[in-house]
Amino acid sequence: MHIEETTETWEYDGSFYGFLTIIYHAFKKRVFPEIIVTSDNAIENLFASHWIATDEVLAQRIQARLTERLRKENWQFIIDGFYCSLRDKERCLLDAVKISLTTDSLLTNHLGHPSILALQNALNALFSEVHALTGFIRFEYVGDSLYSTIAPKHFSLPYLCPHFAKRYPKETLIIYDETHRLLGIIENGQIKFIENSAPPTFDSNETEQGIQENWRFFLKAVTIEERKNERAQLSHLPKRYRGHMVDFQ
Amino acid sequence: MDLSRKIEILAESAKYDVSCSSNGVTDNSRKGTVGSTATAGICHSFTSDGRCVSLLKLLFTNACIFDCHYCINRKSNTIPRATFTPKEVADLTMDFYMRNYIEGLFLSSAIIKNVDYTSELLIKTLKILRYEKGFKGYIHVKAIPGADEKLIEELGFLADRMSVNVELPSKESLKLLAPDKDPFALYKPMKQITHKKKELVQVPALKKQSPFVPAGQSTQMIIGASPESDHAIVKIAENLYKKYELKRVYYSAYIPVNQDSLLPAITTDPPLLREHRLYQADWLLRFYRFSADEILSEDKPNFNLYLDPKANWAVQNYEQFPIDVQSASYERLLRIPGIGPKSAQNILKARKYYQLHLSDLKKLGVVIKRAQYFISCNGVRQPGLNDDPEWIISSLISSRQYETLKKSNSQSQQEQLSLFDVERFETTKRKESRYAH
Numbered sequence: 001m002h003i004e005e006t007t008e009t010w011e012y013d014g015s016f017y018g019f020l021t022i023i024y025h026a027f028k029k030r031v032f033p034e035i036i037v038t039s040d041n042a043i044e045n046l047f048a049s050h051w052i053a054t055d056e057v058l059a060q061r062i063q064a065r066l067t068e069r070l071r072k073e074n075w076q077f078i079i080d081g082f083y084c085s086l087r088d089k090e091r092c093l094l095d096a097v098k099i100s101l102t103t104d105s106l107l108t109n110h111l112g113h114p115s116i117l118a119l120q121n122a123l124n125a126l127f128s129e130v131h132a133l134t135g136f137i138r139f140e141y142v143g144d145s146l147y148s149t150i151a152p153k154h155f156s157l158p159y160l161c162p163h164f165a166k167r168y169p170k171e172t173l174i175i176y177d178e179t180h181r182l183l184g185i186i187e188n189g190q191i192k193f194i195e196n197s198a199p200p201t202f203d204s205n206e207t208e209q210g211i212q213e214n215w216r217f218f219l220k221a222v223t224i225e226e227r228k229n230e231r232a233q234l235s236h237l238p239k240r241y242r243g244h245m246v247d248f249q
Numbered sequence: 250m251d252l253s254r255k256i257e258i259l260a261e262s263a264k265y266d267v268s269c270s271s272n273g274v275t276d277n278s279r280k281g282t283v284g285s286t287a288t289a290g291i292c293h294s295f296t297s298d299g300r301c302v303s304l305l306k307l308l309f310t311n312a313c314i315f316d317c318h319y320c321i322n323r324k325s326n327t328i329p330r331a332t333f334t335p336k337e338v339a340d341l342t343m344d345f346y347m348r349n350y351i352e353g354l355f356l357s358s359a360i361i362k363n364v365d366y367t368s369e370l371l372i373k374t375l376k377i378l379r380y381e382k383g384f385k386g387y388i389h390v391k392a393i394p395g396a397d398e399k400l401i402e403e404l405g406f407l408a409d410r411m412s413v414n415v416e417l418p419s420k421e422s423l424k425l426l427a428p429d430k431d432p433f434a435l436y437k438p439m440k441q442i443t444h445k446k447k448e449l450v451q452v453p454a455l456k457k458q459s460p461f462v463p464a465g466q467s468t469q470m471i472i473g474a475s476p477e478s479d480h481a482i483v484k485i486a487e488n489l490y491k492k493y494e495l496k497r498v499y500y501s502a503y504i505p506v507n508q509d510s511l512l513p514a515i516t517t518d519p520p521l522l523r524e525h526r527l528y529q530a531d532w533l534l535r536f537y538r539f540s541a542d543e544i545l546s547e548d549k550p551n552f553n554l555y556l557d558p559k560a561n562w563a564v565q566n567y568e569q570f571p572i573d574v575q576s577a578s579y580e581r582l583l584r585i586p587g588i589g590p591k592s593a594q595n596i597l598k599a600r601k602y603y604q605l606h607l608s609d610l611k612k613l614g615v616v617i618k619r620a621q622y623f624i625s626c627n628g629v630r631q632p633g634l635n636d637d638p639e640w641i642i643s644s645l646i647s648s649r650q651y652e653t654l655k656k657s658n659s660q661s662q663q664e665q666l667s668l669f670d671v672e673r674f675e676t677t678k679r680k681e682s683r684y685a686h
Contacts, residue, residue: 110603111599111613112601112602117613131291138348163285167349168347169282169283171347215345215348217257220257222263222264222296222300222302223264225298226504228298231299233295237294237295245294
């Protein structure tokens with residue numbers, strides 16, 4: 001498959017469907033832009049950009065097509081890649097689409113390609129934050145449901161919810177992501193999201209405070225003073241997680 | 250006594266147990282209404298000593314009838330004593346678990362009345378959790394040596410992981426420092442659990458009741474309370490991994506808690522660096538396909554405290570290097586200092602379709618600073634390197650590192666010098682023998 005690499009700059013609205021529209025145009029015209037920007041970071045870019053309008057019908061068509069054509073794992077890699085925090089992820093993802101259209105081998109076997117390596121590293125950052133949060137999230141009972149606030153660096157909440165849906169199959173859980181203003185609600189194992197949500201407010205209650213107190217007693221009691229090593233603690237549990245942990249209040 | 254005070258006393262008494270991992274359950278088939286387990290385990294917090302908190306680590310009681318010299322809970326110590334009830338432990342576990350503070354429970358106990366009675370209390374606690382609370386999360390429980398086989402088996406069906414602490418690496422030390430414990434009884438539950446697990450593998454899946462110790466067994470050895478050499482300890486660990494299929498062996502630097510003529514003085518610092526080297530050796534055994542005798546030998550029985558065991562091996566076997574990263578097998582890649590299982594796998598993937606360059610390795614996770622002395626890439630080596638092992642050793646240890654290591658080294662001055670000199674002597678010797686040919 002020959003594709004011409006140009007020096008063009010393309011701009012889109014930053015949505016997943018918008019990105020699928022970009023895939024459509026890139027492969028239809030067989031040209032790859034040098035830079036792809038979203039309306040959010042377009043200002044940082046000096047060059048005039050070519051606006052690609054999101055076309056939902058086209059996007060759904062290309063989505064169906066890619067789901068059919070690409071190996072399952074590779075398509076998932078591309079979807080996850082779209083939600084990672086890599087700066088020029090869109091451009092790297094075009095390379096990923098191109099590679100996975102020409103081969104059936106796993107994209108993760110193409111670490112020799114700089115775009116795939118960059119995506120892989122960004123995905124690792126996302127998934128390691130998800131893993132860290134599975135441990136560092138703290139819930140408290142508000143009425144009958146469990147509530148928690150997080151401030152993740154990456155778009156972690158959607159990847160986090162399935163874990164808690166499985167862990168507490170009979171509970172109602174509400175997790176609020178401050179960074180992305182995203183509210184995740186898990187009810188009897190069913191997950192849904194509310195975008196652009198304001199943080200929910202409520203009063204703390206006494207039973208909860210008693211249990212949090214006991215937890216801090218416990219943490220203090222299992223600490224071995226003779227082995228004090230705050231640097232190790234810092235590297236395992238960076239400060240950015242601590243703001244929402246009752247352990248440090 | 251109120252609950253918070255009990256938590257304080259009985260968590261404090263449990264803190265010298267190192268194990269806090271919640272890993273190893275691959276397929277959670279337990280019945281229940283709440284809880285999950287993760288194959289790799291999950292850390293929920295880290296205390297200011299840098300240790301992971303994954304499980305609610307408690308002693309059921311610290312009112313012990315034994316008088317082991319090294320133990321904080323020995324009966325001759327005057328410390329506050331407390332005992333939980335099974336319901337208290339179960340409720341506390343659920344309170345913490347629902348708020349995502351913990352992955353589960355780590356329940357150990359001092360010996361109260363006798364070993365069977367103690368085991369029965371542990372069983373009662375676990376039964377409340379599993380049957381009344383419907384708890385499917387992780388439970389690690391101590392097998393009490395000397396307890397009735399039936400009780401150990403019953404615990405095994407309720408728990409995910411079980412452990413018996415070897416504590417002291419030899420029978421002689423055990424007799425001296427743990428006079429109430431029977432050194433032979435210590436390995437019995439370990440053996441029993443291994444056998445039972447093997448036996449149950451033969452049972453067809455449909456007939457299986459609940460899983461039996463699905464996350465396997467672990468143990469712990471105290472380092473620095475008795476005179477065993479590092480080689481002896483690594484050998485024991487290797488044996489435990491092979492013979493009893495243990496999942497983990499933990500090492501715990503002895504912290505002098507008791508004034509006792511048989512033990513290091515209470516002012517002695519814990520041998521943290523030695524413990525660290527033992528863990529590195531343990532990793533080499535489990536993930537790097539090394540054998541104990543490759544790491545240490547009879548005539549060189551202790552670790553070089555200034556060089557990690559893998560780098561030490563590489564320098565001693567320098568004739569096997571450089572290894573070419575484009576063509577070397579996975580096993581060979583693992584032998585290179587600065588390359589671990591992850592970066593070795595990344596190298597395999599990256600070179601499948603593309604030619605590697607030295608400059609790519611960093612992005613693949615290789616620690617170039619260490620690896621550079623031992624690798625080539627399609628025949629190309631990093632420029633400016635010297636093949637003299639002594640030069641390599643001094644480059645591997647930066648002066649800053651040397652200073653920190655010296656500080657955290659609790660061995661006596663004499664020992665330190667001799668270790669470093671052995672290293673120097675050996676490399677000069679090898680250098681000379683090269684000229685002789």
